[in-house]
Amino acid sequence: MQVDIQGQTVEIEDQASCAQAFSNALSKKMMKQVVAARLGDTVVDLTTTIPAGTTEIIPVFDASPEGLDVIRHSTAHLMAEAVKRLYPEAKVTIGPAVDKGFYYDFDFDRPFTPEDLESIEKEMVRIAGANKPFERKVVSKAEAVSLFKGMGEDYKVEIMDDLGGDEFSLYSNGDFVDLCRGPHVPATGFLKAFKLTTVAGAYWRGDEKNRQLQRIYGTAWANPKDLKKHLQQLEEAKKRDHRKLGTQLDLFSFHEEGGAGMTYWHPKGALLRTILEDFERKEHLRRGYSIVQGPQLLKRELWEKSGHYDNYRENMYFTEIDNQAYGVKPMNCLAHMLIYKTRVRSYRDLPLRFFELGVVHRHEKSGVLHGLLRVRQFTQDDAHLLCRPDQLQDEIIGIIDFVRDIMGLFDFTFEAEISTRPEKSIGSDEDWDRATDALKNALDKAGLSYDINEGDGAFYGPKIDIAIKDALDRKWQCATIQCDFTLPERFDLVYVGEDGARHRPVMLHRVILGSVERFIGVLLEHCGGALPTWLSPEQARVLTVTSVHDEHADTVAKHLAAAGIRVHADKRNEKLGYKVREAQLEKIPYMLVIGDSEVEAGGVNVRTRSGENLGLKSPQEAVEMILADSTQPFKRGGMSYSFDACPV
């Protein structure tokens, strides 16, 4: 087949010759033209055979996702070359492109310092400037093994052994040769916008038991402009960091002397939580859940019976009272099962939906704690649904609907995943299959796409995980739906069926927000601290121009408060501009300014936190406007919800 590679007609027979032709064409004189002609959207992947009938190949190294991938992966090679030049003893392992950048893992006997990163980056710039071509070569395994062994690169040999096969492709740029499937940019000169960001420890093959390598992270883009934009976005994201907002808005704090991973909620933060929790209670009651509450401590034997002691012990706190060992609950399910067992349940009673805002403690490893997003004590909006097998599907769909309503209300987009049986687990394979199928079917029926996460389920059952993203685009798991045939068995939960015989109910564990702490953390980042009006601890603030307006300010504030609006009057002897600035920084939705003309008219002048001036309104008009804004319509299902008007 004849194809045109950037103006050169080349005869291509197979994959290898394509690669060779491509490489030759570009390495000679075509580099500049390639950059200039890079408008097409065909991606050349040298690992796949060029489709029959192809007449033109336009390589893509631009800002398209595929192009960025090639650029980033090539930059990883560039970095590896720089590292090998500066520190020849370092052994190379793997270096893939990742979201927004790349990394490369090295085995090196001393840690890389921030200064090392600077020298490496300088070296990279130098190599990029030399514009050395990336050249592809396919060799036999024996040849590749002897090459890498000769260089002392044992990790590469190990990778080849694992991959299997008799032939491997090598890419070289200058003196540096790496085992790689490609593709790459034609030459190092294409790499113009990169920056090394951080060093981190990472285990070989991601396994804690393996040797820890040193991972250098970097970011790379199609051009310096995009790089700059990305770095600016990172700065912007820092401003939205919920930990920073927590301090600025006086919502919560953490205390070294009190212990890591424990949150202290200040008045405004505690109020925010309370509003959110009340909302959840009402929403659950409305959907046929009943509210229950269990204790914090349960005897150790109970945790042994449930399997938590064997499978979850390292995450639990234990204590002893009168020679009796107790475990602090890391989950709420046991209490809910004990409540279930307090009476004989009929098939007519099911489904039962027990809801609890349950405070749980989990001993997370010290290195994983992260603001509100990963703490050791948190409140789950937890529920356990006990149902007949024939009700299972509908119950799961009901939960998915619930999740969609809530995520839509907060304007979150989310991603779903199904996690299957892990190594450490209890129950039979049949039950696991049944449960996994039930979850898949429900997602299919709900029309949601999902990924499969093999081996990542809870120890008692498979689960659907729903993740939302923080300011830095990191995903955080919030909602989860777990299907469990095992614990009902272990705790001998039964119901009496239509046939008069005893049957086993199925249990669904589920959370919607996940944890109140994590959800508030992500929500704060999502809205940059400007909470929706219905959740704002202070919804309106009355601002006086001078002290002669105090009386009218009090009257207005009382009027709003009587209507259920959370309002304060700022009557301090400060200039209006100062008070506006403070209210603005505190992200208070409505500022009601009162001066001479407002007193005369008996009204208020309304300013929103977006900076908009809505002009003079009567106190009653202000009340109506703020209440209307506190009513957030659900995006699906046409329901609407007002915090104070919700039916219980």
Add this chain to the structure above:
RNA sequence: GCCAGCGUAGCUCAGAUGGUAGAGCAACUGAUUCGUAAUCAGUAGGUCCGGAGUUCAAUUCUCCGCGCUGGCUCCA
């Protein structure tokens, strides 16, 4: 838990080859009565994360803790 970096006033940050430290904002006091993001002046505020070691002397150097940050592993 592992790798790396960091910890100075309530907050944001300066600072010294080892000689016990500053700024802005906030707080407090006084003056000012002022129209949509900062009025002026003054006062007070710190075991420089904790402990041990080296030293005549440690906030600074070393070690051990605690905590935080970014990753890894794990997870709501």
